[in-house]
Amino acid sequence: MITPTTSLDWVLLTTKAQDTAGAEGWLRRLCGPGAAVAVLQNGVGQEERVAPLVPEGTGILPTVVHLSAERLAPGRIRHHAASELHVPEGPLADRFAALLSGSGLQVHRVPDFTTAVWRKLFTNLAANPLTALLQQRMGVFADPGMARLSRELLCEAAAVARAEGADLGEEDIARTLELYAAAPPDGGSSMLYDRLAGRPLEHEFITGAVVRAGERHGIATPLNGMLLTLLRAVDRDLRAGRA
Template sequence: MPRTSQAAAPTRIAVIGAGAIGGYTAAQAQWAGLDVTLCVRSPLPGLTVESEGTARPAAVRIATDPAQVTPVDWVLLTTKAQDTAGAEGWLRRLCGPDTAVAVLQNGIDQEERVAPIVPEGTDILPTVVYISAERIAPGRIRHHVASELHVPEGPLADRFAALLAGSELRVHPVPDFTTAAWRKLFTNLAANPITALLQQRIGIFADPEMAALTRDLLREAAAVARAEGADIGEADVTRTLELYATAPPDGGSSMLYDRLAGRPLEHEFLTGAVVRAGERHGIATPLNRMLLILLRALDRELRGGQG
């Protein structure tokens, strides 16, 4: 008798974190035909993503306890950078001998953050995320614009691109990932702290004095980036200012959304990364340091006075 052909089982992925990025990427992966488990701390009623006025549910499996999961082919770590250590229980359960971990987080040094909390030898793919999305309720994500992921070129990047080829997510392997990571950090360095501290939207950067302050802030960071090996210069400063100027004035930032929701802030991995790198290279960063001190004070308030 002839053999009956069987379809190959879909690739299994787990997404840790159900914020804006986690929810959106989990939905995109599921719609592309992947077997998706969304790993969260608290139960969700489901997952729905709104885009261009249309709401679409995603049939993902939702897990609330690491004991409920087994190793998968890919893990997408999408928690905020400050919550990385809290994902260790998930990562230890989800990572098998052939598992790869893509780190979809802000900041730099993604690989160094994750390596200590995954099994030795696990493939780690640092990922720069260009997705504008907002978590408007538990399990409900509103996607605004962009669906790009930039990764260091190589075989792992090619595998990741193939994994998501059926989705709207576009994976771009880049030859100089250090520059790519710092360039993305630039887009956050002024918008996130200033909107969070002032509780104002992106339109604040239309003010000439605020634009001048931002230019000086970014020039400080550019000197640090170059010392770190990134090809960052005045053109990047100007490009970032133009990005702010052309963004919808009522738009926000992830740090602003976190403040409004009373959540801890990501400042240590954005502004703090610049200040610490400046210290390593003997480069003064007075404007970024001032922002960091203010953000630390705000974060203590959000945490209820804890350190």
């Protein structure tokens, strides 16, 4: 049993981004002097999300997760692909890599984390909303029209990512489309799995992150904005128990 005086060296925060605030009580109870929180979440701005929720002085390590897994039932997980964690290089990253050494998870320490976190957002940006809205798995991207739509969504986001300081371009768009094409047809996305299970969606931290950053920089994102409007409508029904 965890008591209010328990303090750990590491806390791994793996809630969905929209559930971060709900973990505040746990974070404050578990994080004492010298503790660090690895934030394993989608989206950008992980450190800013968590900083107000932990005791002063707690280390925060934003962590990009490259791992496709599906929860089939309590305690039963299907691993589809990849097992990589990307973190900004530095002392916390070194500690985290040592913690997970031999675990099967590969920790990559990267010098340009802004680019890394936006590159991961790319992998979610078309796959998550489109599979969730259509309630179809990754095989849907074999359709040439879906591939064209995905490219247009990513082109919008690439302009926003560059304005945010990420070094992303055509190669990243092509790489993401190749990833979609090579994905197992019966695989899915975390947002699809949430919709199928009747859980709230993570759209505000994926599609919404692009739309809001576009607004900050005066960059139009009409396609991503349209998807965000549709996802918000679906999410309202999920939260009301109607979907």
